[in-house]
Amino acid sequence: MSDAPGYGLADEHESLRRAVREFARAEVAPVIGDYYERAAFPYDIVAKMGAMGLFGLPFPEEYGGMGGDYFALCLALEELARVDSSVAITLEAGVSLGAMPVYRFGTEEQRGRWLPDLCAGTRLGAFGLTEPGGGTDAGATRTTARLDGGQWVIDGTKVFITNSGTDITALVTVTAVTGRGPEGRPEISAIVVPSGTPGFTVGQKYSKVGWSASDTNELVFADCRVPADHLLGERGRGYAQFLRTLDEGRVAIAALSVGLAQGCVDECLRYSAERTAFGRAIGGYQAIQFKIADMEARAHTARLAYYDAAARMLAGLPFKKEAAIAKLVASNAAMDNARDATQVFGGYGFMNEFPVGRFYRDAKILEIGEGTSEVQRMLIARELGVGPEGSRAS
Structure with a gap:
Protein backbone atom coordinates (compact mmCIF):
# COMPACT_ATOMS: atom_id res chain seq x y z
CA MET A 1 0.00 0.00 0.00
CA SER A 2 1.16 3.52 -0.77
CA ASP A 3 2.06 5.65 2.25
CA ALA A 4 2.80 9.37 2.05
CA PRO A 5 6.48 10.05 2.77
CA GLY A 6 7.60 12.45 5.46
CA TYR A 7 9.01 15.17 3.17
CA GLY A 8 11.40 16.17 5.94
CA LEU A 9 8.57 16.78 8.39
CA ALA A 10 9.49 17.76 11.92
CA ASP A 11 9.37 14.83 14.33
CA GLU A 12 6.14 16.01 15.97
CA HIS A 13 4.43 16.43 12.61
CA GLU A 14 5.54 13.04 11.35
CA SER A 15 4.47 11.39 14.61
CA LEU A 16 1.05 13.02 14.33
CA ARG A 17 0.67 12.00 10.70
CA ARG A 18 1.40 8.38 11.49
CA ALA A 19 -0.90 8.36 14.51
CA VAL A 20 -3.82 9.75 12.51
CA ARG A 21 -3.08 7.37 9.64
CA GLU A 22 -3.28 4.40 11.99
CA PHE A 23 -6.46 5.76 13.60
CA ALA A 24 -8.09 6.17 10.18
CA ARG A 25 -7.18 2.62 9.17
CA ALA A 26 -8.14 0.98 12.45
CA GLU A 27 -11.12 3.02 13.69
CA VAL A 28 -12.67 4.72 10.66
CA ALA A 29 -12.21 2.39 7.69
CA PRO A 30 -14.00 -0.69 9.14
CA VAL A 31 -17.21 1.16 10.09
CA ILE A 32 -17.61 4.32 8.02
CA GLY A 33 -19.34 2.60 5.10
CA ASP A 34 -22.32 1.77 7.29
CA TYR A 35 -22.61 5.36 8.55
CA TYR A 36 -22.35 6.60 4.97
CA GLU A 37 -25.12 4.35 3.69
CA ARG A 38 -27.41 5.38 6.55
CA ALA A 39 -26.44 9.07 6.22
CA ALA A 40 -25.77 8.93 9.97
CA PHE A 41 -23.41 11.22 11.87
CA PRO A 42 -20.54 9.17 13.42
CA TYR A 43 -20.68 10.45 16.99
CA ASP A 44 -18.43 7.69 18.34
CA ILE A 45 -15.70 8.41 15.78
CA VAL A 46 -15.89 12.13 16.51
CA ALA A 47 -15.57 11.41 20.23
CA LYS A 48 -12.43 9.37 19.59
CA MET A 49 -11.02 12.18 17.45
CA GLY A 50 -11.70 14.57 20.29
CA ALA A 51 -9.94 12.29 22.75
CA MET A 52 -6.91 12.27 20.45
CA GLY A 53 -6.84 16.07 20.58
CA LEU A 54 -7.48 16.54 16.87
CA PHE A 55 -10.03 19.33 17.35
CA GLY A 56 -7.52 21.26 19.46
CA LEU A 57 -4.49 20.80 17.23
CA PRO A 58 -3.79 24.43 16.23
CA PHE A 59 -4.87 26.13 19.46
CA PRO A 60 -2.84 27.11 22.56
CA GLU A 61 -2.96 24.88 25.60
CA GLU A 62 -4.46 27.69 27.69
CA TYR A 63 -7.73 27.21 25.79
CA GLY A 64 -7.62 23.43 25.94
CA GLY A 65 -5.73 23.04 22.69
CA MET A 66 -2.71 20.93 21.79
CA GLY A 67 -0.34 23.84 21.18
CA GLY A 68 0.30 22.81 17.59
CA ASP A 69 -0.14 24.72 14.35
CA TYR A 70 -2.37 24.86 11.30
CA PHE A 71 -0.06 22.58 9.33
CA ALA A 72 -0.66 19.87 11.93
CA LEU A 73 -4.38 20.18 11.26
CA CYS A 74 -3.75 19.86 7.51
CA LEU A 75 -1.72 16.67 7.99
CA ALA A 76 -4.52 15.18 10.08
CA LEU A 77 -7.10 16.11 7.44
CA GLU A 78 -5.07 14.50 4.69
CA GLU A 79 -4.70 11.22 6.55
CA LEU A 80 -8.38 11.06 7.53
CA ALA A 81 -9.52 11.81 3.98
CA ARG A 82 -7.39 8.95 2.63
CA VAL A 83 -10.07 6.78 4.25
CA ASP A 84 -13.18 8.98 4.41
CA SER A 85 -14.04 12.59 3.63
CA SER A 86 -17.16 12.86 5.82
CA VAL A 87 -15.03 12.43 8.93
CA ALA A 88 -12.36 14.76 7.55
CA ILE A 89 -14.79 17.57 6.72
CA THR A 90 -16.34 17.30 10.19
CA LEU A 91 -12.91 18.01 11.65
CA GLU A 92 -12.08 20.70 9.10
CA ALA A 93 -15.32 22.60 9.62
CA GLY A 94 -15.18 22.17 13.38
CA VAL A 95 -11.71 23.67 13.59
CA SER A 96 -11.16 26.12 10.74
CA LEU A 97 -14.76 27.36 10.46
CA GLY A 98 -16.14 26.69 13.93
CA ALA A 99 -13.41 27.33 16.47
CA MET A 100 -10.80 29.33 14.54
CA PRO A 101 -12.90 32.50 14.11
CA VAL A 102 -13.50 32.54 17.88
CA TYR A 103 -9.77 32.22 18.46
CA ARG A 104 -8.73 34.71 15.78
CA PHE A 105 -11.29 37.43 16.44
CA GLY A 106 -12.89 36.75 19.81
CA THR A 107 -12.29 38.52 23.10
CA GLU A 108 -10.55 36.72 25.94
CA GLU A 109 -13.92 36.22 27.58
CA GLN A 110 -15.35 34.67 24.40
CA ARG A 111 -12.33 32.41 23.97
CA GLY A 112 -12.55 31.23 27.54
CA ARG A 113 -16.29 30.65 27.23
CA TRP A 114 -16.37 28.65 23.99
CA LEU A 115 -12.95 27.34 23.00
CA PRO A 116 -12.33 24.66 25.67
CA ASP A 117 -15.31 22.54 24.61
CA LEU A 118 -14.61 23.13 20.90
CA CYS A 119 -10.96 22.12 21.35
CA ALA A 120 -12.00 19.00 23.23
CA GLY A 121 -14.33 17.96 20.43
CA THR A 122 -17.14 17.48 22.93
CA ARG A 123 -18.94 20.34 21.19
CA LEU A 124 -18.81 21.52 17.58
CA GLY A 125 -18.90 24.96 16.03
CA ALA A 126 -20.18 26.05 12.62
CA PHE A 127 -19.83 29.07 10.34
CA GLY A 128 -23.00 30.49 8.78
CA LEU A 129 -21.99 32.36 5.64
CA THR A 130 -23.71 30.97 2.54
CA GLU A 131 -27.25 32.11 1.75
CA PRO A 132 -29.91 30.83 -0.69
CA GLY A 133 -29.36 33.69 -3.13
CA GLY A 134 -25.59 34.04 -2.91
CA GLY A 135 -22.89 31.46 -2.38
CA THR A 136 -19.84 32.93 -4.06
CA ASP A 137 -21.25 36.46 -3.80
CA ALA A 138 -20.98 36.68 -0.02
CA GLY A 139 -21.09 40.47 -0.26
CA ALA A 140 -24.74 40.11 -1.18
CA THR A 141 -25.64 38.96 2.34
CA ARG A 142 -29.34 39.38 3.12
CA THR A 143 -29.35 38.21 6.74
CA THR A 144 -29.69 41.24 9.02
CA ALA A 145 -28.91 41.99 12.65
CA ARG A 146 -29.99 45.09 14.56
CA LEU A 147 -29.30 46.22 18.10
CA ASP A 148 -32.33 46.41 20.36
CA GLY A 149 -31.97 46.96 24.09
CA GLY A 150 -28.53 45.37 24.38
CA GLN A 151 -29.37 42.45 22.10
CA TRP A 152 -28.72 41.61 18.47
CA VAL A 153 -31.93 40.70 16.66
CA ILE A 154 -31.12 38.43 13.72
CA ASP A 155 -33.35 37.62 10.75
CA GLY A 156 -32.38 35.59 7.69
CA THR A 157 -31.50 32.20 6.26
CA LYS A 158 -28.22 30.33 5.79
CA VAL A 159 -27.75 27.21 3.66
CA PHE A 160 -25.27 24.31 3.36
CA ILE A 161 -23.89 24.82 6.88
CA THR A 162 -21.67 21.97 8.09
CA ASN A 163 -21.81 20.79 11.73
CA SER A 164 -24.81 23.02 12.41
CA GLY A 165 -27.41 20.47 13.46
CA THR A 166 -25.70 17.75 15.48
CA ASP A 167 -26.56 16.89 19.06
CA ILE A 168 -23.19 18.35 20.10
CA THR A 169 -23.29 21.58 18.08
CA ALA A 170 -22.55 24.46 20.45
CA LEU A 171 -22.73 27.53 18.24
CA VAL A 172 -22.89 29.02 14.78
CA THR A 173 -21.03 32.19 13.85
CA VAL A 174 -23.35 34.09 11.52
CA THR A 175 -22.49 36.88 9.10
CA ALA A 176 -25.17 39.56 8.93
CA VAL A 177 -25.73 43.09 7.69
CA THR A 178 -25.61 45.35 10.75
CA GLY A 179 -25.83 48.71 8.98
CA ARG A 180 -24.70 50.70 5.97
CA GLY A 181 -21.29 52.17 5.36
CA PRO A 182 -20.00 54.78 2.90
CA GLU A 183 -21.92 54.94 -0.37
CA GLY A 184 -24.60 52.71 1.11
CA ARG A 185 -22.45 49.59 1.13
CA PRO A 186 -23.58 46.92 3.59
CA GLU A 187 -21.75 46.75 6.91
CA ILE A 188 -21.26 43.04 7.58
CA SER A 189 -20.53 41.77 11.07
CA ALA A 190 -20.06 38.32 12.62
CA ILE A 191 -22.22 37.28 15.55
CA VAL A 192 -22.08 34.07 17.61
CA VAL A 193 -25.44 32.35 18.02
CA PRO A 194 -25.50 29.47 20.54
CA SER A 195 -27.51 26.38 19.69
CA GLY A 196 -30.97 26.37 21.20
CA THR A 197 -31.36 30.14 21.09
CA PRO A 198 -35.06 31.03 20.59
CA GLY A 199 -35.69 32.08 17.02
CA PHE A 200 -32.81 29.94 15.71
CA THR A 201 -34.21 26.94 13.82
CA VAL A 202 -32.14 24.14 12.31
CA GLY A 203 -33.85 22.87 9.18
CA GLN A 204 -34.01 19.29 8.00
CA LYS A 205 -30.61 17.98 6.97
CA TYR A 206 -29.89 17.78 3.28
CA SER A 207 -29.89 14.61 1.20
CA LYS A 208 -26.47 14.95 -0.43
CA VAL A 209 -24.60 13.35 -3.30
CA GLY A 210 -21.54 12.89 -1.10
CA TRP A 211 -20.20 13.56 2.41
CA SER A 212 -23.21 11.53 3.54
CA ALA A 213 -21.88 10.87 7.05
CA SER A 214 -21.36 14.58 7.75
CA ASP A 215 -23.95 17.04 9.05
CA THR A 216 -25.25 19.78 6.72
CA ASN A 217 -28.35 21.88 7.30
CA GLU A 218 -30.28 25.00 6.41
CA LEU A 219 -30.55 27.53 9.26
CA VAL A 220 -33.37 30.00 9.77
CA PHE A 221 -33.23 33.03 12.07
CA ALA A 222 -36.50 34.76 12.89
CA ASP A 223 -36.39 37.47 15.57
CA CYS A 224 -33.45 35.55 17.03
CA ARG A 225 -31.97 37.48 19.95
CA VAL A 226 -28.48 37.14 21.43
CA PRO A 227 -26.63 39.46 23.82
CA ALA A 228 -24.66 42.33 22.31
CA ASP A 229 -21.42 40.80 23.61
CA HIS A 230 -21.86 37.92 21.12
CA LEU A 231 -20.46 40.18 18.40
CA LEU A 232 -17.28 38.49 17.16
CA GLY A 233 -14.52 40.98 16.45
CA GLU A 234 -15.21 44.55 15.42
CA ARG A 235 -18.57 45.64 14.11
CA GLY A 236 -18.41 45.98 10.33
CA ARG A 237 -15.33 43.75 10.04
CA GLY A 238 -17.21 40.54 9.41
CA TYR A 239 -16.46 40.59 5.68
Whole structure:
Protein backbone atom coordinates (compact mmCIF):
# COMPACT_ATOMS: atom_id res chain seq x y z
CA MET A 1 0.00 0.00 0.00
CA SER A 2 1.16 3.52 -0.77
CA ASP A 3 2.06 5.65 2.25
CA ALA A 4 2.80 9.37 2.05
CA PRO A 5 6.48 10.05 2.77
CA GLY A 6 7.60 12.45 5.46
CA TYR A 7 9.01 15.17 3.17
CA GLY A 8 11.40 16.17 5.94
CA LEU A 9 8.57 16.78 8.39
CA ALA A 10 9.49 17.76 11.92
CA ASP A 11 9.37 14.83 14.33
CA GLU A 12 6.14 16.01 15.97
CA HIS A 13 4.43 16.43 12.61
CA GLU A 14 5.54 13.04 11.35
CA SER A 15 4.47 11.39 14.61
CA LEU A 16 1.05 13.02 14.33
CA ARG A 17 0.67 12.00 10.70
CA ARG A 18 1.40 8.38 11.49
CA ALA A 19 -0.90 8.36 14.51
CA VAL A 20 -3.82 9.75 12.51
CA ARG A 21 -3.08 7.37 9.64
CA GLU A 22 -3.28 4.40 11.99
CA PHE A 23 -6.46 5.76 13.60
CA ALA A 24 -8.09 6.17 10.18
CA ARG A 25 -7.18 2.62 9.17
CA ALA A 26 -8.14 0.98 12.45
CA GLU A 27 -11.12 3.02 13.69
CA VAL A 28 -12.67 4.72 10.66
CA ALA A 29 -12.21 2.39 7.69
CA PRO A 30 -14.00 -0.69 9.14
CA VAL A 31 -17.21 1.16 10.09
CA ILE A 32 -17.61 4.32 8.02
CA GLY A 33 -19.34 2.60 5.10
CA ASP A 34 -22.32 1.77 7.29
CA TYR A 35 -22.61 5.36 8.55
CA TYR A 36 -22.35 6.60 4.97
CA GLU A 37 -25.12 4.35 3.69
CA ARG A 38 -27.41 5.38 6.55
CA ALA A 39 -26.44 9.07 6.22
CA ALA A 40 -25.77 8.93 9.97
CA PHE A 41 -23.41 11.22 11.87
CA PRO A 42 -20.54 9.17 13.42
CA TYR A 43 -20.68 10.45 16.99
CA ASP A 44 -18.43 7.69 18.34
CA ILE A 45 -15.70 8.41 15.78
CA VAL A 46 -15.89 12.13 16.51
CA ALA A 47 -15.57 11.41 20.23
CA LYS A 48 -12.43 9.37 19.59
CA MET A 49 -11.02 12.18 17.45
CA GLY A 50 -11.70 14.57 20.29
CA ALA A 51 -9.94 12.29 22.75
CA MET A 52 -6.91 12.27 20.45
CA GLY A 53 -6.84 16.07 20.58
CA LEU A 54 -7.48 16.54 16.87
CA PHE A 55 -10.03 19.33 17.35
CA GLY A 56 -7.52 21.26 19.46
CA LEU A 57 -4.49 20.80 17.23
CA PRO A 58 -3.79 24.43 16.23
CA PHE A 59 -4.87 26.13 19.46
CA PRO A 60 -2.84 27.11 22.56
CA GLU A 61 -2.96 24.88 25.60
CA GLU A 62 -4.46 27.69 27.69
CA TYR A 63 -7.73 27.21 25.79
CA GLY A 64 -7.62 23.43 25.94
CA GLY A 65 -5.73 23.04 22.69
CA MET A 66 -2.71 20.93 21.79
CA GLY A 67 -0.34 23.84 21.18
CA GLY A 68 0.30 22.81 17.59
CA ASP A 69 -0.14 24.72 14.35
CA TYR A 70 -2.37 24.86 11.30
CA PHE A 71 -0.06 22.58 9.33
CA ALA A 72 -0.66 19.87 11.93
CA LEU A 73 -4.38 20.18 11.26
CA CYS A 74 -3.75 19.86 7.51
CA LEU A 75 -1.72 16.67 7.99
CA ALA A 76 -4.52 15.18 10.08
CA LEU A 77 -7.10 16.11 7.44
CA GLU A 78 -5.07 14.50 4.69
CA GLU A 79 -4.70 11.22 6.55
CA LEU A 80 -8.38 11.06 7.53
CA ALA A 81 -9.52 11.81 3.98
CA ARG A 82 -7.39 8.95 2.63
CA VAL A 83 -10.07 6.78 4.25
CA ASP A 84 -13.18 8.98 4.41
CA SER A 85 -14.04 12.59 3.63
CA SER A 86 -17.16 12.86 5.82
CA VAL A 87 -15.03 12.43 8.93
CA ALA A 88 -12.36 14.76 7.55
CA ILE A 89 -14.79 17.57 6.72
CA THR A 90 -16.34 17.30 10.19
CA LEU A 91 -12.91 18.01 11.65
CA GLU A 92 -12.08 20.70 9.10
CA ALA A 93 -15.32 22.60 9.62
CA GLY A 94 -15.18 22.17 13.38
CA VAL A 95 -11.71 23.67 13.59
CA SER A 96 -11.16 26.12 10.74
CA LEU A 97 -14.76 27.36 10.46
CA GLY A 98 -16.14 26.69 13.93
CA ALA A 99 -13.41 27.33 16.47
CA MET A 100 -10.80 29.33 14.54
CA PRO A 101 -12.90 32.50 14.11
CA VAL A 102 -13.50 32.54 17.88
CA TYR A 103 -9.77 32.22 18.46
CA ARG A 104 -8.73 34.71 15.78
CA PHE A 105 -11.29 37.43 16.44
CA GLY A 106 -12.89 36.75 19.81
CA THR A 107 -12.29 38.52 23.10
CA GLU A 108 -10.55 36.72 25.94
CA GLU A 109 -13.92 36.22 27.58
CA GLN A 110 -15.35 34.67 24.40
CA ARG A 111 -12.33 32.41 23.97
CA GLY A 112 -12.55 31.23 27.54
CA ARG A 113 -16.29 30.65 27.23
CA TRP A 114 -16.37 28.65 23.99
CA LEU A 115 -12.95 27.34 23.00
CA PRO A 116 -12.33 24.66 25.67
CA ASP A 117 -15.31 22.54 24.61
CA LEU A 118 -14.61 23.13 20.90
CA CYS A 119 -10.96 22.12 21.35
CA ALA A 120 -12.00 19.00 23.23
CA GLY A 121 -14.33 17.96 20.43
CA THR A 122 -17.14 17.48 22.93
CA ARG A 123 -18.94 20.34 21.19
CA LEU A 124 -18.81 21.52 17.58
CA GLY A 125 -18.90 24.96 16.03
CA ALA A 126 -20.18 26.05 12.62
CA PHE A 127 -19.83 29.07 10.34
CA GLY A 128 -23.00 30.49 8.78
CA LEU A 129 -21.99 32.36 5.64
CA THR A 130 -23.71 30.97 2.54
CA GLU A 131 -27.25 32.11 1.75
CA PRO A 132 -29.91 30.83 -0.69
CA GLY A 133 -29.36 33.69 -3.13
CA GLY A 134 -25.59 34.04 -2.91
CA GLY A 135 -22.89 31.46 -2.38
CA THR A 136 -19.84 32.93 -4.06
CA ASP A 137 -21.25 36.46 -3.80
CA ALA A 138 -20.98 36.68 -0.02
CA GLY A 139 -21.09 40.47 -0.26
CA ALA A 140 -24.74 40.11 -1.18
CA THR A 141 -25.64 38.96 2.34
CA ARG A 142 -29.34 39.38 3.12
CA THR A 143 -29.35 38.21 6.74
CA THR A 144 -29.69 41.24 9.02
CA ALA A 145 -28.91 41.99 12.65
CA ARG A 146 -29.99 45.09 14.56
CA LEU A 147 -29.30 46.22 18.10
CA ASP A 148 -32.33 46.41 20.36
CA GLY A 149 -31.97 46.96 24.09
CA GLY A 150 -28.53 45.37 24.38
CA GLN A 151 -29.37 42.45 22.10
CA TRP A 152 -28.72 41.61 18.47
CA VAL A 153 -31.93 40.70 16.66
CA ILE A 154 -31.12 38.43 13.72
CA ASP A 155 -33.35 37.62 10.75
CA GLY A 156 -32.38 35.59 7.69
CA THR A 157 -31.50 32.20 6.26
CA LYS A 158 -28.22 30.33 5.79
CA VAL A 159 -27.75 27.21 3.66
CA PHE A 160 -25.27 24.31 3.36
CA ILE A 161 -23.89 24.82 6.88
CA THR A 162 -21.67 21.97 8.09
CA ASN A 163 -21.81 20.79 11.73
CA SER A 164 -24.81 23.02 12.41
CA GLY A 165 -27.41 20.47 13.46
CA THR A 166 -25.70 17.75 15.48
CA ASP A 167 -26.56 16.89 19.06
CA ILE A 168 -23.19 18.35 20.10
CA THR A 169 -23.29 21.58 18.08
CA ALA A 170 -22.55 24.46 20.45
CA LEU A 171 -22.73 27.53 18.24
CA VAL A 172 -22.89 29.02 14.78
CA THR A 173 -21.03 32.19 13.85
CA VAL A 174 -23.35 34.09 11.52
CA THR A 175 -22.49 36.88 9.10
CA ALA A 176 -25.17 39.56 8.93
CA VAL A 177 -25.73 43.09 7.69
CA THR A 178 -25.61 45.35 10.75
CA GLY A 179 -25.83 48.71 8.98
CA ARG A 180 -24.70 50.70 5.97
CA GLY A 181 -21.29 52.17 5.36
CA PRO A 182 -20.00 54.78 2.90
CA GLU A 183 -21.92 54.94 -0.37
CA GLY A 184 -24.60 52.71 1.11
CA ARG A 185 -22.45 49.59 1.13
CA PRO A 186 -23.58 46.92 3.59
CA GLU A 187 -21.75 46.75 6.91
CA ILE A 188 -21.26 43.04 7.58
CA SER A 189 -20.53 41.77 11.07
CA ALA A 190 -20.06 38.32 12.62
CA ILE A 191 -22.22 37.28 15.55
CA VAL A 192 -22.08 34.07 17.61
CA VAL A 193 -25.44 32.35 18.02
CA PRO A 194 -25.50 29.47 20.54
CA SER A 195 -27.51 26.38 19.69
CA GLY A 196 -30.97 26.37 21.20
CA THR A 197 -31.36 30.14 21.09
CA PRO A 198 -35.06 31.03 20.59
CA GLY A 199 -35.69 32.08 17.02
CA PHE A 200 -32.81 29.94 15.71
CA THR A 201 -34.21 26.94 13.82
CA VAL A 202 -32.14 24.14 12.31
CA GLY A 203 -33.85 22.87 9.18
CA GLN A 204 -34.01 19.29 8.00
CA LYS A 205 -30.61 17.98 6.97
CA TYR A 206 -29.89 17.78 3.28
CA SER A 207 -29.89 14.61 1.20
CA LYS A 208 -26.47 14.95 -0.43
CA VAL A 209 -24.60 13.35 -3.30
CA GLY A 210 -21.54 12.89 -1.10
CA TRP A 211 -20.20 13.56 2.41
CA SER A 212 -23.21 11.53 3.54
CA ALA A 213 -21.88 10.87 7.05
CA SER A 214 -21.36 14.58 7.75
CA ASP A 215 -23.95 17.04 9.05
CA THR A 216 -25.25 19.78 6.72
CA ASN A 217 -28.35 21.88 7.30
CA GLU A 218 -30.28 25.00 6.41
CA LEU A 219 -30.55 27.53 9.26
CA VAL A 220 -33.37 30.00 9.77
CA PHE A 221 -33.23 33.03 12.07
CA ALA A 222 -36.50 34.76 12.89
CA ASP A 223 -36.39 37.47 15.57
CA CYS A 224 -33.45 35.55 17.03
CA ARG A 225 -31.97 37.48 19.95
CA VAL A 226 -28.48 37.14 21.43
CA PRO A 227 -26.63 39.46 23.82
CA ALA A 228 -24.66 42.33 22.31
CA ASP A 229 -21.42 40.80 23.61
CA HIS A 230 -21.86 37.92 21.12
CA LEU A 231 -20.46 40.18 18.40
CA LEU A 232 -17.28 38.49 17.16
CA GLY A 233 -14.52 40.98 16.45
CA GLU A 234 -15.21 44.55 15.42
CA ARG A 235 -18.57 45.64 14.11
CA GLY A 236 -18.41 45.98 10.33
CA ARG A 237 -15.33 43.75 10.04
CA GLY A 238 -17.21 40.54 9.41
CA TYR A 239 -16.46 40.59 5.68
CA ALA A 240 -12.70 40.92 6.26
CA GLN A 241 -12.85 38.24 8.96
CA PHE A 242 -14.52 35.68 6.74
CA LEU A 243 -12.03 36.41 3.91
CA ARG A 244 -9.21 35.49 6.31
CA THR A 245 -11.18 32.45 7.44
CA LEU A 246 -11.69 31.30 3.85
CA ASP A 247 -8.03 31.80 2.90
CA GLU A 248 -6.99 29.49 5.73
CA GLY A 249 -9.84 27.11 4.99
CA ARG A 250 -8.70 26.72 1.39
CA VAL A 251 -5.38 25.32 2.58
CA ALA A 252 -7.25 22.87 4.79
CA ILE A 253 -9.60 21.82 1.97
CA ALA A 254 -6.55 21.36 -0.28
CA ALA A 255 -5.10 18.97 2.32
CA LEU A 256 -8.38 17.09 2.50
CA SER A 257 -8.45 16.89 -1.30
CA VAL A 258 -4.94 15.48 -1.36
CA GLY A 259 -6.05 12.84 1.11
CA LEU A 260 -8.90 11.75 -1.15
CA ALA A 261 -6.58 11.74 -4.17
CA GLN A 262 -4.02 9.62 -2.31
CA GLY A 263 -6.72 7.32 -1.01
CA CYS A 264 -7.67 6.58 -4.61
CA VAL A 265 -4.07 5.54 -5.27
CA ASP A 266 -4.08 3.35 -2.16
CA GLU A 267 -7.23 1.52 -3.22
CA CYS A 268 -6.09 1.07 -6.84
CA LEU A 269 -2.75 -0.37 -5.79
CA ARG A 270 -4.49 -2.94 -3.64
CA TYR A 271 -7.14 -3.80 -6.20
CA SER A 272 -4.79 -3.98 -9.19
CA ALA A 273 -2.70 -6.58 -7.37
CA GLU A 274 -5.72 -8.72 -6.47
CA ARG A 275 -8.00 -8.43 -9.49
CA THR A 276 -7.20 -10.69 -12.42
CA ALA A 277 -8.25 -10.43 -16.04
CA PHE A 278 -7.19 -12.61 -18.96
CA GLY A 279 -4.96 -14.70 -16.75
CA ARG A 280 -3.02 -12.14 -14.76
CA ALA A 281 -3.38 -9.30 -12.25
CA ILE A 282 -4.65 -6.15 -13.93
CA GLY A 283 -1.67 -4.27 -12.46
CA GLY A 284 0.44 -6.06 -15.03
CA TYR A 285 -1.23 -4.15 -17.86
CA GLN A 286 0.39 -0.91 -18.94
CA ALA A 287 -2.96 0.86 -19.28
CA ILE A 288 -3.58 0.37 -15.55
CA GLN A 289 0.03 1.17 -14.65
CA PHE A 290 -0.09 4.49 -16.49
CA LYS A 291 -3.43 5.44 -14.95
CA ILE A 292 -2.14 4.80 -11.42
CA ALA A 293 1.11 6.63 -12.20
CA ASP A 294 -0.87 9.69 -13.29
CA MET A 295 -2.94 9.49 -10.12
CA GLU A 296 0.17 9.39 -7.93
CA ALA A 297 1.68 12.34 -9.80
CA ARG A 298 -1.45 14.41 -9.22
CA ALA A 299 -1.52 13.64 -5.49
CA HIS A 300 2.20 14.35 -5.12
CA THR A 301 1.99 17.70 -6.92
CA ALA A 302 -1.08 18.80 -5.00
CA ARG A 303 0.57 17.89 -1.69
CA LEU A 304 3.55 20.10 -2.47
CA ALA A 305 1.16 22.95 -3.29
CA TYR A 306 -0.62 22.83 0.06
CA TYR A 307 2.64 22.32 1.96
CA ASP A 308 3.91 25.54 0.35
CA ALA A 309 0.75 27.50 1.15
CA ALA A 310 0.78 26.28 4.76
CA ALA A 311 4.45 27.17 5.17
CA ARG A 312 3.82 30.70 3.95
CA MET A 313 0.84 31.07 6.25
CA LEU A 314 2.79 29.95 9.31
CA ALA A 315 5.70 32.24 8.39
CA GLY A 316 3.38 35.24 8.34
CA LEU A 317 3.86 35.77 4.60
CA PRO A 318 1.11 36.59 2.09
CA PHE A 319 -0.50 33.31 1.08
CA LYS A 320 -3.78 34.17 -0.64
CA LYS A 321 -2.48 33.23 -4.11
CA GLU A 322 -0.77 30.08 -2.87
CA ALA A 323 -3.90 29.00 -0.98
CA ALA A 324 -5.98 29.45 -4.12
CA ILE A 325 -3.45 27.51 -6.21
CA ALA A 326 -3.36 24.68 -3.66
CA LYS A 327 -7.14 24.47 -3.48
CA LEU A 328 -7.52 24.54 -7.27
CA VAL A 329 -4.80 21.97 -7.98
CA ALA A 330 -5.79 19.64 -5.13
CA SER A 331 -9.53 19.63 -5.84
CA ASN A 332 -8.82 18.93 -9.51
CA ALA A 333 -6.52 16.07 -8.47
CA ALA A 334 -9.21 14.63 -6.20
CA MET A 335 -11.86 14.73 -8.91
CA ASP A 336 -9.56 13.30 -11.60
CA ASN A 337 -8.25 10.55 -9.32
CA ALA A 338 -11.74 9.57 -8.18
CA ARG A 339 -12.84 9.23 -11.80
CA ASP A 340 -9.78 7.19 -12.74
CA ALA A 341 -10.03 4.99 -9.64
CA THR A 342 -13.63 4.19 -10.50
CA GLN A 343 -12.50 3.23 -13.98
CA VAL A 344 -9.76 0.94 -12.61
CA PHE A 345 -12.34 -0.82 -10.44
CA GLY A 346 -14.79 -1.14 -13.31
CA GLY A 347 -18.24 -2.25 -12.23
CA TYR A 348 -17.12 -2.63 -8.62
CA GLY A 349 -16.17 1.04 -8.59
CA PHE A 350 -19.84 1.84 -9.09
CA MET A 351 -20.77 -0.04 -5.92
CA ASN A 352 -20.94 1.91 -2.66
CA GLU A 353 -19.46 -1.00 -0.72
CA PHE A 354 -16.06 -0.11 -2.18
CA PRO A 355 -14.31 3.06 -0.93
CA VAL A 356 -13.74 4.40 -4.44
CA GLY A 357 -17.51 4.66 -4.87
CA ARG A 358 -17.62 6.98 -1.86
CA PHE A 359 -14.54 8.84 -3.11
CA TYR A 360 -16.25 9.49 -6.44
CA ARG A 361 -19.35 10.86 -4.72
CA ASP A 362 -17.30 12.96 -2.31
CA ALA A 363 -14.87 14.51 -4.80
CA LYS A 364 -17.11 16.92 -6.68
CA ILE A 365 -17.93 19.17 -3.74
CA LEU A 366 -14.21 19.88 -3.35
CA GLU A 367 -14.38 21.90 -6.58
CA ILE A 368 -17.25 23.95 -5.11
CA GLY A 369 -16.90 24.45 -1.34
CA GLU A 370 -14.59 27.11 0.16
CA GLY A 371 -14.78 28.92 -3.18
CA THR A 372 -15.40 27.31 -6.55
CA SER A 373 -12.60 26.50 -8.95
CA GLU A 374 -13.65 29.55 -10.96
CA VAL A 375 -13.23 31.74 -7.88
CA GLN A 376 -9.76 30.30 -7.28
CA ARG A 377 -8.75 31.21 -10.83
CA MET A 378 -10.15 34.70 -10.31
CA LEU A 379 -8.13 35.11 -7.10
CA ILE A 380 -4.94 33.86 -8.71
CA ALA A 381 -5.35 36.22 -11.65
CA ARG A 382 -6.11 39.14 -9.32
CA GLU A 383 -3.00 38.46 -7.26
CA LEU A 384 -0.96 38.41 -10.48
CA GLY A 385 -2.28 41.85 -11.35
CA VAL A 386 -4.48 40.66 -14.22
CA GLY A 387 -7.64 42.68 -14.75
CA PRO A 388 -8.94 45.91 -13.22
CA GLU A 389 -8.87 44.56 -9.64
CA GLY A 390 -5.35 43.10 -9.82
CA SER A 391 -3.34 43.87 -6.71
CA ARG A 392 0.17 43.66 -8.09
CA ALA A 393 2.28 42.51 -11.00
CA SER A 394 4.28 39.37 -10.50
